[in-house]
Amino acid sequence: MRHLIDIKDLSIEEINALISVAKDIIQNKEKYQRKCQGKKLATLFYEPSTRTRLSFEAAMIELGGNVLGFSSSNSSSAQKGESVGDTVRVVGGYADIIAMRHPKEGAALVAAMKSEVPIINAGDGGHNHPTQTLTDLLTIQCEKGRLSNLTIGICGDLKFGRTVHSLITAMSRYKNIKFVLISPEELKIPDYIKKDILEKNNIEYLETNSLEEYMDKLDILYMTRVQRERFFNEEDYIRLKDYYILNKEKLISAKKDLCIMHPLPRVNEIATEVDDDPRAAYFKQAKYGKYIRMALILNLLEEKHVQKYHPELPEKLVNVIKCKNPRCITSIEQELPHICVLADKENKIYRCKYCEEKIDKGE
Numbered sequence: 001m002r003h004l005i006d007i008k009d010l011s012i013e014e015i016n017a018l019i020s021v022a023k024d025i026i027q028n029k030e031k032y033q034r035k036c037q038g039k040k041l042a043t044l045f046y047e048p049s050t051r052t053r054l055s056f057e058a059a060m061i062e063l064g065g066n067v068l069g070f071s072s073s074n075s076s077s078a079q080k081g082e083s084v085g086d087t088v089r090v091v092g093g094y095a096d097i098i099a100m101r102h103p104k105e106g107a108a109l110v111a112a113m114k115s116e117v118p119i120i121n122a123g124d125g126g127h128n129h130p131t132q133t134l135t136d137l138l139t140i141q142c143e144k145g146r147l148s149n150l151t152i153g154i155c156g157d158l159k160f161g162r163t164v165h166s167l168i169t170a171m172s173r174y175k176n177i178k179f180v181l182i183s184p185e186e187l188k189i190p191d192y193i194k195k196d197i198l199e200k201n202n203i204e205y206l207e208t209n210s211l212e213e214y215m216d217k218l219d220i221l222y223m224t225r226v227q228r229e230r231f232f233n234e235e236d237y238i239r240l241k242d243y244y245i246l247n248k249e250k251l252i253s254a255k256k257d258l259c260i261m262h263p264l265p266r267v268n269e270i271a272t273e274v275d276d277d278p279r280a281a282y283f284k285q286a287k288y289g290k291y292i293r294m295a296l297i298l299n300l301l302e303e304k305h306v307q308k309y310h311p312e313l314p315e316k317l318v319n320v321i322k323c324k325n326p327r328c329i330t331s332i333e334q335e336l337p338h339i340c341v342l343a344d345k346e347n348k349i350y351r352c353k354y355c356e357e358k359i360d361k362g363e
């Protein structure tokens, strides 16, 4: 059995294979319409969703399977205080595979540690969103014809945007990728992405707060929404929410074959006048999401995988230091062991196993 918690759980070959299957599904839908007959997908969504949940459900239905689940924590036993681990153990008795979205970082990993059926992380707080990344990669492959030799601008909330973290992690494994990271100072990319992904892999990147400055260099512009639900202070959100608004004028210097992406939902970051621009790919991107999720469900259900996710790191501390991140799953589930792993031996940097926040050993 195998889970998808972090995009790093898949090798580049496995990602490319999923993209090939998704493309085949687009061409030959009939071939796949009974592949999951008799199987059930449970969607456990503790947080709002339109595209992700419905595309998962549509994916399973188009494979001939069935779906069950809940779309808000209010309508589940989480409201009564049930832990994520208990919920997935129970649901594993009703379904063959589970897609789960949760507001706390590391919740999907906790689910995977307890579950007897495959878990797919459909978003864990501001941390990761691997199936959005698979969607993004299929979009880039179909729209640009390649996943290498690209300059990718990512704009908006790079701090809390989970799609951004997973996308950078995945794209950093392809050849000759450069990133232009566009955000206000307060919403810059987290340290663990910079240090453990970009710098460790010698990926060229620069940080700027200007959307226009490097527009002419970009092959892809990935816009994101300021993640209101992750702010502890509404005033900060109001101050930052309209920081970037992409409109026709800002695109004047852009390449003719730029690909404009957005995981959606859009709030104000892209003016609707851009929707008719042939370079706008965000609605197509949402459609690609269904096909890649079909490929993923098939893969996780069909193959007899050996568990590969999150290999045990040699040096880890259990219940020695507590994670203090209020967004971490450990902040609400008191029973969970606090596990921190040595992420960087040279600089002795420990990170929480669940949310990857840096843990100060001196604390």
Ligand code: NCD
Residues within 6 Å of the ligand: 051, 052, 123, 129, 132, 162, 163, 224, 225, 263, 264, 265
């Ligand atoms: C994204 C998410 O949930 O992180 N949406 C999605 O899954 N397509 C982006 C967002 O909510 O801003």
